Amino acid sequence: MATPNNRLFRFYQRIISSIAFYPALITLGLVLLCLVSIWLEMTYLQAYKEDLKLGLVNNAENARLILGTLVGGIVSLMVFSFSMVMVVLNAASSTLSPRVIPSLISSRNHQFILGIYLGTIIDSLLLILTIQEGDDINVPSLGIFLALGLGIISLCLFISFIREISQSIQVDFILNNLFKRTLKELKQMQDRFNSLSEAPRWPDDTGWHVVRSTRAGYFKAFNSEAAKGLLAEHDLHMTIEVHNGFFVMPGHPLFRLSREVDDEVIETLLDAFDFYIEEYANQHYFFGFKQITEIAAKALSPGINDPGTAIKAIDMLGVLFAERLKLPEFDVACEPEQPPRLFFRELDLEQMLLAVLGPPRHYGGADTQIVLSLLQCYKNLLFCEPGPETEAVLLAHAQAVLNQAMDSISQQPDRDAIDAAVKRLNGAINHHPPLEKTSAAES
Numbered sequence: 001m002a003t004p005n006n007r008l009f010r011f012y013q014r015i016i017s018s019i020a021f022y023p024a025l026i027t028l029g030l031v032l033l034c035l036v037s038i039w040l041e042m043t044y045l046q047a048y049k050e051d052l053k054l055g056l057v058n059n060a061e062n063a064r065l066i067l068g069t070l071v072g073g074i075v076s077l078m079v080f081s082f083s084m085v086m087v088v089l090n091a092a093s094s095t096l097s098p099r100v101i102p103s104l105i106s107s108r109n110h111q112f113i114l115g116i117y118l119g120t121i122i123d124s125l126l127l128i129l130t131i132q133e134g135d136d137i138n139v140p141s142l143g144i145f146l147a148l149g150l151g152i153i154s155l156c157l158f159i160s161f162i163r164e165i166s167q168s169i170q171v172d173f174i175l176n177n178l179f180k181r182t183l184k185e186l187k188q189m190q191d192r193f194n195s196l197s198e199a200p201r202w203p204d205d206t207g208w209h210v211v212r213s214t215r216a217g218y219f220k221a222f223n224s225e226a227a228k229g230l231l232a233e234h235d236l237h238m239t240i241e242v243h244n245g246f247f248v249m250p251g252h253p254l255f256r257l258s259r260e261v262d263d264e265v266i267e268t269l270l271d272a273f274d275f276y277i278e279e280y281a282n283q284h285y286f287f288g289f290k291q292i293t294e295i296a297a298k299a300l301s302p303g304i305n306d307p308g309t310a311i312k313a314i315d316m317l318g319v320l321f322a323e324r325l326k327l328p329e330f331d332v333a334c335e336p337e338q339p340p341r342l343f344f345r346e347l348d349l350e351q352m353l354l355a356v357l358g359p360p361r362h363y364g365g366a367d368t369q370i371v372l373s374l375l376q377c378y379k380n381l382l383f384c385e386p387g388p389e390t391e392a393v394l395l396a397h398a399q400a401v402l403n404q405a406m407d408s409i410s411q412q413p414d415r416d417a418i419d420a421a422v423k424r425l426n427g428a429i430n431h432h433p434p435l436e437k438t439s440a441a442e443s
Helices: 004-016 021-042 046-052 060-095 098-105 108-130 141-168 171-194 224-233 263-271 285-299 307-324 349-356 358-363 368-382 388-408 412-426
Strands: 209-212 217-222 238-240 253-257 273-275 330-333 342-345
Touching (some): 021 141, 060 108, 060 141, 108 141, 141 171, 171 285, 171 307, 209 263, 285 307, 285 349, 307 349, 349 358, 349 388, 358 368, 358 388, 368 388, 368 412
Parallel strands (some): 238 342
Antiparallel strands (some): 238 253
């Protein structure tokens, strides 16, 4: 059953990622400021206009000229600014990954600048409407003064916009932003687990009641706040069987409940799931991993041929994986000082390594520098002192890198460099036998 809480949750998920959200708020605020200034000037300040000399304009003709010039100038700035945004989006889609476009569109700075532009234009148009022909006493001098101030602010923001847009087209800038947002999500998840009085465990949900999906789409968000209250009310525990970003089909097992309940509760919980297309790194860390690895894969394509970007992306992914190793393979949601009732399944390390570091290995397996970067990444993760099972997973993927290099790279200097990297990686192994070098395995 679609509850108002879940409807509001889905509406909130859409609205905060819309390019029109902040511009609409800023424009509304500036329009209210303009109306308040007009009301003050036409009421309390009307008797004192001649003495106070509000603003710089007291002539109706000059006021129209200034406001008209201001509207025309800001419209030109806005058209030029967001033509540049379209150029950046086109460049990002063709040279990086289409997946990064939603993050670029939803840039808060761009939305703030657009809101100031729109607010200045609407304020100026409203002020023009209040000017009466041949009646200089009704010239909104205070409003014109504020509009001029907004015009100056718009010019300053345009300079700032030019600087930011020149950075936004740089791959290093985009990678760094993705890295910071993903790292922040991982740190927040670590803090959430550290705040619990004892480390939670995934419950044994083998015999629990299975609820299947009734909709199709990519699972991106869940209204955990509403679900926690409902679970506590009915004394239930719940495990979500799919990870963020998983494409769900109708009939696919979606979650399990510790006991059977009536259909109304199940429908309410089903309605708490949100399915949509866009992926934002600040919603789940896996989306940040995916976007970084897609940039690396695109950089290794023959049309781009930028291995330096791929190497930098692999280095960043190594740091993020080191933080991921500190986390369990599930997430929880619970009230303070309460045991968790809601458990979220996450991709395990094996699946994440395949999904994230698999594409650079596949597309860059014939590039010695990419192979060396991947081996360096696995070596650094081994230095994090993982347990025997985690170490086995890391070594299996390192061996896959080495096998692909053996098939693709035949020159002796390249193989010698890879052998040296394997030797350093073997020095970090604690629980398993070392990997074989390429020279030892060649026929």
